[in-house]
Amino acid sequence: MILILEAAFGFIALVGAISAALIRDSYGKLISLGVLVAGILPFIVDRGYIDVAITVALIAPIATIFVLMVARREEA
Amino acid sequence: MNAIFALGLAILVIGVLSVAFVRPKTYVARLINLEIPAWGLLLIMLTYDEALAILTFVAVTAISTFVIVRLLSWRDASC
Amino acid sequence: MIALYVVAAIAVFAAIRVIVEKNTGRKLPYANVLGFAVSGAVVLLIDHPLALVAAAAYFVGSTLESNAIASTYAGGVKR
Amino acid sequence: MLDEILHIMAAAIISWILFVTVDIFFKLPETGGVSGASAIARDIEAGGGALSGGTMMGNIVCSPDASAGTLLAACGVYVAGIPGGLAAAVMVYVGNRICHDPGYAGTTGAVLATFVVYAFTLAGFAATDFIAGMVIAILTIQGLSHVHASRLLARLWRVRQ
Numbered sequence: 001m002i003l004i005l006e007a008a009f010g011f012i013a014l015v016g017a018i019s020a021a022l023i024r025d026s027y028g029k030l031i032s033l034g035v036l037v038a039g040i041l042p043f044i045v046d047r048g049y050i051d052v053a054i055t056v057a058l059i060a061p062i063a064t065i066f067v068l069m070v071a072r073r074e075e076a
Numbered sequence: 077m078n079a080i081f082a083l084g085l086a087i088l089v090i091g092v093l094s095v096a097f098v099r100p101k102t103y104v105a106r107l108i109n110l111e112i113p114a115w116g117l118l119l120i121m122l123t124y125d126e127a128l129a130i131l132t133f134v135a136v137t138a139i140s141t142f143v144i145v146r147l148l149s150w151r152d153a154s155c
Numbered sequence: 156m157i158a159l160y161v162v163a164a165i166a167v168f169a170a171i172r173v174i175v176e177k178n179t180g181r182k183l184p185y186a187n188v189l190g191f192a193v194s195g196a197v198v199l200l201i202d203h204p205l206a207l208v209a210a211a212a213y214f215v216g217s218t219l220e221s222n223a224i225a226s227t228y229a230g231g232v233k234r
Numbered sequence: 235m236l237d238e239i240l241h242i243m244a245a246a247i248i249s250w251i252l253f254v255t256v257d258i259f260f261k262l263p264e265t266g267g268v269s270g271a272s273a274i275a276r277d278i279e280a281g282g283g284a285l286s287g288g289t290m291m292g293n294i295v296c297s298p299d300a301s302a303g304t305l306l307a308a309c310g311v312y313v314a315g316i317p318g319g320l321a322a323a324v325m326v327y328v329g330n331r332i333c334h335d336p337g338y339a340g341t342t343g344a345v346l347a348t349f350v351v352y353a354f355t356l357a358g359f360a361a362t363d364f365i366a367g368m369v370i371a372i373l374t375i376q377g378l379s380h381v382h383a384s385r386l387l388a389r390l391w392r393v394r395q
Contacts, residue, residue: 001200008163009196010083012170012189013119017087017112019174021094027179027228029108031186034220035170036087036112038193040119041213043080045197047122050205052130053197056118057213061220063111063138066145068227070104073149157238158366165369169377180277184376187295191305191372195365198309207313207322211306215298215329222296222333225270 001046013039026071030064084119091116103148111141159199166192179228183221190217241359245367249304250374252350253343254390256300260339263290263391267335271296278380286391287384291376297335298326300343301375305368307347312361319348 016036020029037060044053091113098106114137121130169188176182194210194217263286266272271292278288294301303326310318323344330337351364375383 005159005163006079008167010079012166013083013087014090015170015174017090017116020112021090021109022099024100024105025179026104026108027224028182029105030220030224031173031179031182033108033111034186034217035173035189036115038166038170038189038217040115041193042196042200043083043119044122045200045206045209047080047125048201049122049127049130050201050203050209052127052134053209054205054212055131056134057209057216059134059138061216061223063141064220065223066138066142067104067108067111068223070107070145070148072227072230157235158242158362161242161366162369165373165377169373172377178277178281180274181281181380183274183295184291184380188369188373188377191301192369195305195309195369198312199362199365202313204313204318207306207310207318208325210309211322211325211329214302214306215325215332218296218298218302218329219333222268222270225273225292225296226268229269229273 001042005042009039009042011039013043015039030067030071033064034060078123080119081123084116084123087116087119088113089116107141107144107148110144111137159196162192162196162199166196180225183225186217186221190214190221238360238363241363242366242370245354245359245363246370246374247367248350248354249308249347249364249368250371252347253300253304253368253371254375254387256303256343256346257290257294257339258387258390258394260300260342262293262299262339263287263387265289267293268296268333278384282381283384284388287387288380290387290391291380291384294376297333298329298340300339300347301368301372302326302329303340303342303344304347305365305372307344308351308361308364308368311348311351311355312365316348316352319344319351323348 020032094109173185194214197210274292275288306322307319310322326340326344
């Protein structure tokens with residue numbers, strides 16, 4: 001990949017990781033986790049593993065929904 | 077050093093530190109922070125060209141999240 | 156080639172706006188812009204028929220995630 | 235270089251008109267399809283926007299609409315011509331069904347956008363211009379300013395009524 005694009009998507013992934021670590025609200029944490037996945041998906045595609053990219057794109061929301069099952073109970 | 081490898085190491089270190097020193101000391105925050113080093117480790121595994129290993133790792137991460145969620149729901153409202 | 160730079164710049168802008176915004180309900184449209192930009196970048200990076208499937212899978216997945224977060228957030232507020 | 239930038243701007247305007255027309259034609263600003271869409275609309279209204287425009291933005295967030303159909307149809311035409319665009323329409327329909335939505339707006343938008351993008355491909359545009367243009371168009375709706383965007387959408391919705 002071109003260096004500028006690598007820097008851009010790496011910046012997105014790093015920002016997602018840091019904010020997911022620092023934000024205290026649990027919905028904000030989950031949205032930041034989505035930003036982290038959005039940052040690392042272009043790297044997977046650029047290596048040529050499109051099947052891995054499809055699997056990651058389908059499994060990441062399922063893990064989020066599993067976590068939401070606990071977050072809903074905590075909110076109530 | 078490869079850029080993907082360096083990025084994966086950085087995310088792994090951030091995730092491990094955030095799990096160790098979790099800010100609101102609840103189980104949910106710790107569980108969400110536990111997802112961060114998993115993605116960092118996936119990025120490191122991407123450097124070594126093993127597609128099947130990455131697929132297995134992603135699936136096992138999701139299943140272990142589900143297992144931990146069930147485990148948390150057994151303890152009642154204490155979390 | 157310039158289309159890829161435009162899409163990457165919009166992705167960076169949307170990521171910064173997601174992090175800076177405080178309210179959960181107003182965070183989700185920015186996350187939607189990020190999903191559009193990344194699924195466009197996936198297709199622009201690799202010109203292969205499976206890349207279309209990957210972009211559609213990522214887009215539907217991110218939409219489903221936003222949908223689940225928004226409906227849980229609505230239920231939590233109403234209660 | 236400059237030519238390509240002008241093409242991207244023109245594609246952004248064309249796809250903006252296309253997906254806003256289809257979305258307003260299918261009455262998206264009327265009700266929130268799922269409960270999350272109304273929550274987003276309430277938050278946007280609390281931030282100073284208009285309610286019906288906020289409902290349409292919430293519907294775009296919560297299920298793949300004509301905007302997603304336009305983007306994926308442009309991707310499909312770039313990858314595989316007209317069959318790619320129709321395959322993208324099928325995928326948008328499946329995504330709509332996953333998200334508990336009827337799926338008329340997304341499928342119609344995808345099929346319409348396939349032919350529009352293909353026609354402009356014959357006229358000298360590249361399909362990549364439409365991908366970047368659609369991302370710019372969704373940025374102007376959802377990304378720049380929620381207050382002004384929702385007021386603009388509410389004014390368009392009042393015109394349709």
